[in-house]
Amino acid sequence: MSVAERPFPDEIPHGAYGDDGRPRFFTDPAMDRLVGAFVDLASESWVLAERVATLEELMIAAGTPRDAIERHRPDEASLKRRETARDAFVQRVLGQLRERR
């Protein structure tokens, strides 16, 4: 919705919103974006933690020893897949730092 047409409550404290109409809480606007990125990072870390827990449970149930993870070397195809996934991860986690245009 465009900021110009959006209704706002009365008694808005000075500096409560940026020019883009989004709330501002810190004196340095970079901080507001950083918190967003930080929350996304925490979220993605938790997603990974759950995935790792699942993998370890499956792996041990299938008879693979826990230390097999340390000994594993990914092949070329896996490295390529990881690179693509890494770029998507960075976009998702650090997207909040970008300027809204």
Next chain:
Amino acid sequence: MLVLKHEMRPSPTADEQARQNFVMGLRSFVLNDLASDMRHAYETRIAPAFARTHQRPPATGSEVHRAIRGDAMFALYSALRVNAQRLVWDSVIPVVARERPRLESIAARASGGDGPALRDDFALPSNVTAVDVHLLPGSYGRSDGRHDLTTGAIYDQGLAVFSFGLMGDNLDDIGSSIARFIAGRYPDFAPRDILDVGCTIGHNTAPWARHYPYATVTAIDVAAPGLIYGDARAKLQGAGNIRFAQMDATKLDYPDASFDMVFSSMFLHELSLKQIDAVMREARRVLRPGGLMLHMELPPNPQMAAYDAFYLDWDAYYNEEPFSKAFRDQEPRKLCAKAGFDPANYVQFVVPSLGFFGAQAVDDAAAMQDETVLDDNTGRLADGVRWFCFGAWQS
């Protein structure tokens, strides 16, 4: 993790599920732990500093708001809450987008030829279109065609994440607690026709149909996607005696004196004051003598301590609920009187959450005949929540 209690429950991937789990944990942390830290900061730093310059503590929510804004704890609480809200929707939208065909075919089968009464020419009011209400992208009415129920599905799944268990495993704690309370407090009240206005997906409508099984229950809303989804949801849960219709609560299509109860929950605070007056007048018009108008809502500022007023006004400023402060600044008793209800017939209740406190607590509250006082857990989504509601009997 909360699993929806009907066939339209989503099948998220492992990562999607983990993302939702995280948001629930984050919201609980922000609304319980950080909220308590912010209150502590207020009591130990902010209020004393204010008192030193003004020779009195902050008197209103707005004074607290201005005084607290520069504080680090306010900034961190707020920034985390805004981001948690963003993630509520982000964590369910991709799931719904992927599963849309499945959801639509289940809904079509459940509703059969007997879906909600929709109107092709219906114009959504600006309180719904001008804001992304509580940051829901595109707001309640977003739709790409006549069968689009996705916003309804997003609301159901999003509410499950948003409430992290506090609205019950069927998201109907508000309706269940209040319906049980009313049935206990007024055992002779036997409504035959019940109207729920601003029902969204009807999750809080269903408990009325359960408590008054012989009644005809009608649920209206302006937004079609929620009605399409809600109609199917109700039928899948066996609540076939609810009729859904697209209608504006400020101008109801029903004749005078056609209902024994007009209910709403979490509805009025999303309307302008002008619309609220119109909703109340319409409720009075369609009620039969001896009927009850009852609105579950956020508690009113004039009955709250300054800090608690500030705490609940936060959403007006930072969660795209722009109308909620003006509503909360009103005295509900006066709103009812203005619509023509006899002030002697005004009622208000604070109802303990059925899910959190259990059935006995609700029954005990219903048995107590005195007016209940608001505390700092009233209307506040955190452990120990109690629901506020007010209304009036029709003479």
